[in-house]
Amino acid sequence: xxxxxxxxxxxxxxxxxxxxxxxxxxxxxxxxxxxxxxxxxxxxxxxxxxxxxxxxxxxxxxxxxxxxxxxxxxxxxxxxxxxxxxxxxxxxxxxxxxxxxxxxxxxxxxxxxxxxxxxxxxxxxxxxxxxxxxxxxxxxxxxxxxxxxxxxxxxxxxxxxxxxxxxxxxxxxxxxxxxxxxxxxxxxxxxxxxxxxxxxxxxxxxxxxxxxxxxxxxxxxxxxxxxxxxxxxxxxxxxxxxxxxxxxxxxxxxxxxxxxxxxxxxxxxxxxxxxxxxxxxxxxxxxxxxxxxxxxxxxxxxxxxxxxxxxxxxxxxxxxxxxxxxxxxxxxxxxxxxxxxxxxxxxxxxxxxxxxxxxxxxxxxxxxxxxxxxxxxxxxxxxxxxxxxxxxxxxxxxxxxxx
Amino acid sequence: xxxxxxxxxxxxxxxxxxxxxxxxxxxxxxxxxxxxxxxxxxxxxxxxxxxxxxxxxxxxxxxxxxxxxxxxxxxxxxxxxxxxxxxxxxxxxxxxxxxxxxxxxxxxxxxxxxxxxxxxxxxxxxxxxxxxxxxxxxxxxxxxxxxxxxxxxxxxxxxxxxxxxxxxxxxxxxxxxxxxxxxxxxxxxxxxxxxxxxxxxxxxxxxxxxxxxxxxxxxxxxxxxxxxxxxxxxxxxxxxxxxxxxxxxxxxxxxxxxxxxxxxxxxxxxxxxxxxxxxxxxxxxxxxxxxxxxxxxxxxxxxxxxxxxxxxxxxxxxxxxxxxxxxxxxxxxxxxxxxxxxxxxxxxxxxxxxxxxxxxxxxxxxxxxxxxxxxxxxxxxxxxxxxxxxxxxxxxxxxxxxxxxxxxxxxxxxxxxxxxxxxxxxxxxxxxxxxxxxxxxxxxxxxxxxxxxxxxxxxxxxxxxxxxxxxxxxxxxxxxxxxxxxxxxxxxxxxxxxxxxxxxxxxxxxxxxxxxxxxxxxxxxxxxxxxxxxxxxxxxxxxxxxxxxxxxxxxxxxxxxxxxxxxxxxxxxxxxxxx
Numbered sequence: 001x002x003x004x005x006x007x008x009x010x011x012x013x014x015x016x017x018x019x020x021x022x023x024x025x026x027x028x029x030x031x032x033x034x035x036x037x038x039x040x041x042x043x044x045x046x047x048x049x050x051x052x053x054x055x056x057x058x059x060x061x062x063x064x065x066x067x068x069x070x071x072x073x074x075x076x077x078x079x080x081x082x083x084x085x086x087x088x089x090x091x092x093x094x095x096x097x098x099x100x101x102x103x104x105x106x107x108x109x110x111x112x113x114x115x116x117x118x119x120x121x122x123x124x125x126x127x128x129x130x131x132x133x134x135x136x137x138x139x140x141x142x143x144x145x146x147x148x149x150x151x152x153x154x155x156x157x158x159x160x161x162x163x164x165x166x167x168x169x170x171x172x173x174x175x176x177x178x179x180x181x182x183x184x185x186x187x188x189x190x191x192x193x194x195x196x197x198x199x200x201x202x203x204x205x206x207x208x209x210x211x212x213x214x215x216x217x218x219x220x221x222x223x224x225x226x227x228x229x230x231x232x233x234x235x236x237x238x239x240x241x242x243x244x245x246x247x248x249x250x251x252x253x254x255x256x257x258x259x260x261x262x263x264x265x266x267x268x269x270x271x272x273x274x275x276x277x278x279x280x281x282x283x284x285x286x287x288x289x290x291x292x293x294x295x296x297x298x299x300x301x302x303x304x305x306x307x308x309x310x311x312x313x314x315x316x317x318x319x320x321x322x323x324x325x326x327x328x329x330x331x332x333x334x335x336x337x338x339x340x341x342x343x344x345x346x347x348x349x350x351x352x353x354x355x356x357x358x359x360x361x362x363x364x365x366x367x368x369x370x371x372x373x374x375x376x377x378x379x380x381x382x383x384x385x386x387x388x389x390x391x392x393x394x395x396x397x398x399x400x401x402x403x
Numbered sequence: 404x405x406x407x408x409x410x411x412x413x414x415x416x417x418x419x420x421x422x423x424x425x426x427x428x429x430x431x432x433x434x435x436x437x438x439x440x441x442x443x444x445x446x447x448x449x450x451x452x453x454x455x456x457x458x459x460x461x462x463x464x465x466x467x468x469x470x471x472x473x474x475x476x477x478x479x480x481x482x483x484x485x486x487x488x489x490x491x492x493x494x495x496x497x498x499x500x501x502x503x504x505x506x507x508x509x510x511x512x513x514x515x516x517x518x519x520x521x522x523x524x525x526x527x528x529x530x531x532x533x534x535x536x537x538x539x540x541x542x543x544x545x546x547x548x549x550x551x552x553x554x555x556x557x558x559x560x561x562x563x564x565x566x567x568x569x570x571x572x573x574x575x576x577x578x579x580x581x582x583x584x585x586x587x588x589x590x591x592x593x594x595x596x597x598x599x600x601x602x603x604x605x606x607x608x609x610x611x612x613x614x615x616x617x618x619x620x621x622x623x624x625x626x627x628x629x630x631x632x633x634x635x636x637x638x639x640x641x642x643x644x645x646x647x648x649x650x651x652x653x654x655x656x657x658x659x660x661x662x663x664x665x666x667x668x669x670x671x672x673x674x675x676x677x678x679x680x681x682x683x684x685x686x687x688x689x690x691x692x693x694x695x696x697x698x699x700x701x702x703x704x705x706x707x708x709x710x711x712x713x714x715x716x717x718x719x720x721x722x723x724x725x726x727x728x729x730x731x732x733x734x735x736x737x738x739x740x741x742x743x744x745x746x747x748x749x750x751x752x753x754x755x756x757x758x759x760x761x762x763x764x765x766x767x768x769x770x771x772x773x774x775x776x777x778x779x780x781x782x783x784x785x786x787x788x789x790x791x792x793x794x795x796x797x798x799x800x801x802x803x804x805x806x807x808x809x810x811x812x813x814x815x816x817x818x819x820x821x822x823x824x825x826x827x828x829x830x831x832x833x834x835x836x837x838x839x840x841x842x843x844x845x846x847x848x849x850x851x852x853x854x855x856x857x858x859x860x861x862x863x864x865x866x867x868x869x870x871x872x873x874x875x876x877x878x879x880x881x882x883x884x885x886x887x888x889x890x891x892x893x894x895x896x897x898x899x900x901x902x903x904x905x906x907x908x909x910x911x912x913x914x915x916x917x918x919x920x921x922x923x924x925x926x927x928x929x930x931x932x933x934x935x936x937x938x939x940x941x942x943x944x945x946x947x948x949x950x951x952x953x954x955x956x957x958x959x960x961x962x963x964x965x966x967x968x969x970x971x972x973x974x975x976x977x978x979x980x981x982x
Contacts, residue, residue, distance in 0.1 A: 148657070190653045229730075229873050
């Protein structure tokens with residue numbers, strides 16, 4: 001009898017898959033949240049499906065090997081076997097129930113946050129994450145995309161008393177306390193996004209026009225990278241954030257340093273007309289989707305704060321002085337010189353000379369605040385940027401997380 | 404004995420084309436139309452293949468100099484075009500347009516489709532849709548980069564490549580394709596219902612025809628949902644309506660939209676998109692059932708169960724769509740319903756797999772090239788099916804959605820599997836279509852490269868999803884969720900993908916070379932029973948049969964019947980009187 005190579009291949013492929021499964025380092029990493037039930041359900045599914053896969057694969061290989069063609073031989077004539085078919089149906093149904101039941105139990109937990117969970121809002125936009133805590137009153141102020149502008153990045157409803165003490169974080173980093181369940185509320189300013197930390201296991205899309213949610217309880221103090229899991233345009237892969245799970249003390253201290261909505265409004269220093277114009281033009285051109293103006297380092301593009309000073313290292317290893325010629329070239333021909341560590345997705349802008357000049361005027365004014373913010377109230381009005389708003393504002397010491 | 408009706412097509416005269424153009428270009432012969440569909444689908448499929456190789460190169464070698472030209476925009480355009488081409492313009496068009504056209508009239512013992520002119524029109528409208536799609540690459544801004552799911556608002560806002568022109572060509576092309584599909588689909592259904600020859604009851608039909616029949620039903624129900632979503636999105640884009648668009652601030656600009664609902668699009672899209680999986684899978688199931696039975700020289704095990712499984716899967720596939728939306732933010736209670744229906748569908752699907760494998764038991768298996776592809780299909784489909792049990796179970800989908808686990812799963816179940824079925828079908832029916840055999844040695848080499856290669860690509864890829872590697876990332880950068888080992892695995896996958904891609908040259912060479920130089924094919928080289936192997940000529944002429952249409956006396960799976968002389972009995976052979 002000829003060797004049926006395909007029988008050998010089917011055998012090896014089945015066996016190889018099993019070996020790969022047990023030797024690969026690529027399995028769920030250590031869980032960082034309460035969602036062990038998810039891991040258990042995955043484990044059960046692995047067992048049920050793994051047994052089925054091995055049984056079917058080996059059976060196929062064996063029978064292909066065993067029942068090879070022989071001239072003149074007739075196959076067994078058995079059109080159907082009702083008993084066998086109903087037995088197989090029952091076995092399969094049992095397997096399905098074994099997998100589905102724990103899954104549905106876990107899902108029931110997943111969609112019902114515990115009553116003691118505190119709320120954190122993640123507000124997403126192309127291409128960064130922003131965060132809001134409800135503040136001292138424990139209640140979020142109303143917010144809507146229609147209220148969003150450069151001085152109201154969260155779209156807070158003007159005059160809503162619940163909103164005044166909301167704590168607004170425009171930095172990409174959020175800190176949350178360990179061992180406290182958190183209900184994450186998701187809003188989007190523009191397109192679909194998805195707030196995801198792999199080790200937490202949980203995720204949900206942010207959908208503009210509605211508020212979605214999920215919940216989890218972090219159990220390990222550490223720093224996590226936040227990913228966007230729903231395609232959100234050409235910079236989707238760069239939409240990263242950070243989530244620090246910290247002790248309650250560290251969390252409270254950090255939260256007290258953040259600006260409230262009331263503080264943000266009070267701290268806003270008017271821009272000169274030229275700089276304001278430049279800021280509007282840059283905003284319309286979409287610049288702030290990738291470039292921060294407060295020094296926040298994002299993967300999407302270099303911050304504009306202090307961009308007019310010093311030198312920068314390019315990805316071809318050379319160093320470049322950041323003068324006007326460099327900045328103009330970077331705006332008009334963004335792919336010519338790329339700063340080390342970035343992947344440019346910038347599109348060329350159609351700007352008139354006047355518009356370009358306005359943006360340059362605005363950028364020139366973006367300088368780090370002097371160390372002592374309160375003492376210098378000079379005429380550098382272009383200096384007023386979110387960073388100085390944050391720095392110049394202190395908030396009352398209430399801790400919203402202590403009930 | 405029941406009265407024997409005269410089949411409809413035996414009563415109407417057949418007009419043979421008189422010119423070369425009428426015979427081969429604007430042909431109304433279902434076999435020529437099948438070839439036209441097949442060649443067009445393969446050509447556009449090659450585009451998708453090349454795009455996928457660029458994507459793989461980018462993933463594995465993002466720093467390499469030769470990939471410097473490939474920007475994020477190119478990447479997102481490539482994933483979009485690759486996905487849409489494969490799902491719609493290759494798989495749907497090939498399995499229904501090519502196999503549907505070739506198999507339905509021949510296996511039903513008909514002269515042609517019931518509406519040959521509409522059938523011809525279907526192909527030319529399909530070609531138009533392909534041309535419009537390809538024009539995407541020549542419009543300002545290039546094709547859309549919104550991902551093949553085209554989720555709004557992203558699809559029509561700045562920040563996504565191809566938002567000005569590419570999205571319009573994509574949506575118009577889809578709408579045109581649906582027109583083509585509807586014309587073809589009505590033909591398949593009407594032909595199967597009205598033009599079966601005498602004696603061919605529904606429960607004697609080969610499973611290939613059953614698969615195409617139910618898949619076409621699904622298509623006629625599902626495609627209109629895609630059609631309306633394409634129309635509504637065009638309106639949102641160009642007339643600033645707000646079907647799918649809420650009030651948003653896009654890259655600093657407030658848009659005029661308000662009150663629309665992005666989830667509405669997702670429901671419409673997946674109301675189409677999930678049945679679409681079975682529009683592709685059911686014909687593949689049918690083809691594989693026939694290949695396994697013929698080449699194993701044994702009746703398909705549990706034929707009636709196989710038919711009812713196809714019907715049940717088709718019906719259930721219409722009520723599982725939102726399992727694609729577990730993380731979309733829809734009402735959370737939907738999770739219970741859609742997870743349950745989705746896992747129920749596993750039962751009839753698993754039964755099909757069992758029956759394919761049980762057909763091998765005590766069979767007399769000829770390891771021909773079509774059989775190789777059929778066996779590979781079964782193993783690949785098992786992997787794709789059981790990983791579907793992970794994702795269908797709502798809570799497991801939460802950590803795995805939008806990762807490479809999903810990418811690997813749907814490529815196994817709906818990419819590689821149906822393509823293996825297509826290859827198997829081509830190796831199986833090519834002799835009847837052309838009158839020549841495909842080269843066996845080249846076929847075997849092509850098979851091993853394709854099967855082992857694609858398995859090496861997609862099996863390990865699942866595991867990247869477990870560590871959290873997200874899909875649709877142009878660049879990942881080494882980080883916690885993407886260690887160096889994962890990047891090395893990606894390099895391995897890319898090399899496998901390149902080998903699989905290049906090995907397809909063997910297949911194309913074989914198709915062309917064998918057409919001119921191949922061994923002459925006998926009328927029934929595999930010893931099969933279904934009607935297409937009973938034609939008076941090989942290849943069959945226009946009209947397929949001589950004056951009288953064939954008469955069917957039995958099902959298509961009489962292999963190894965005890966007491967018979969030969970190990971197969973064609974459907975046209977009368978049954979012996981019961982003794």
